[in-house]
Amino acid sequence: MSKPLSLKRIILSSFLSFYSLILFAQPVADSSATNVDAVMRSNDKIYVVMAVCITILVVLIIYLIRIDLKISKKEKAN
């Protein structure tokens, strides 16, 4: 326990404590549907928007990581 209040620990622990929210979320999806298609159509198709946004986020993050790796390579070459 060298650094009891490091920024890393504070952020990680606060982040993990918020993940308990997933427990709130499950009954909403499960009660109305049994398969993926029905879930996507439930609640005025809000999950379709969610899928679109997550797709955009995934691609942008992958793009960001690739740029990051390229710059790291360039930094090493210099």
Add this chain to the structure above:
Amino acid sequence: MKLKWWKIVCILLLFFTFSAGFIIKVPILGNLHQSIRNFFFHVPMWFGQIALLALSLGYSIAYLRTQNIKYDIYAAEFARTGIIFGSLGLITGAIWATYTWGEPWSNDPKQIAAAIAILIYLAYLVLRGSMTDFDKRARISAVYNIFAFFIYIPLIMILPRMVQSLHPGGLEGAKGGGNPALGGDSLDATMKMIFWPAVLGWILLGIWISNLKIRLGLIANKNLINE
């Protein structure tokens, strides 16, 4: 593949925001309906801008103290990402306003002040571009950046709250006003549990993008930097 821990936290927080932000049940208030979910996307843009511009200010002060051109690159890139975040905040705000206030631009004090704030920072970039001597550019733009930050904060946080505004957080008694921004009971407990991780995730994303541009800037100007 090695990613810094805070970049992984950023990715996890954003995925959390984008999934839980759509899944949770939100309170239906007034004419907001489901658009209250914008809270997880539009509002963090401004938090992100404040954080990025504050970092930019910090590095401008660091430059003036040390005269190390490295800090000038840091300050400029944080300001650039800050401008992007602010512009996104304005655009997303206008989309939302179309369906809640009736028009994308109502000349609301909050909108005008936010637009002026972005123009002040665009002037910072114009000022930088107008000088070729890098020492002079770094010093003058650092001084301007300090001025810009301390007019930026009153513009977006103080002035809109002192007048009647459509935007949440305006003066009590105005048309649609009086609804607090982040205070009191305006945000229910579940929304707060998504909102604050969302703010942190978006801020980290802004820092990540700036970090990439800073590293490119450091590579490009490595002959100017005296370690």
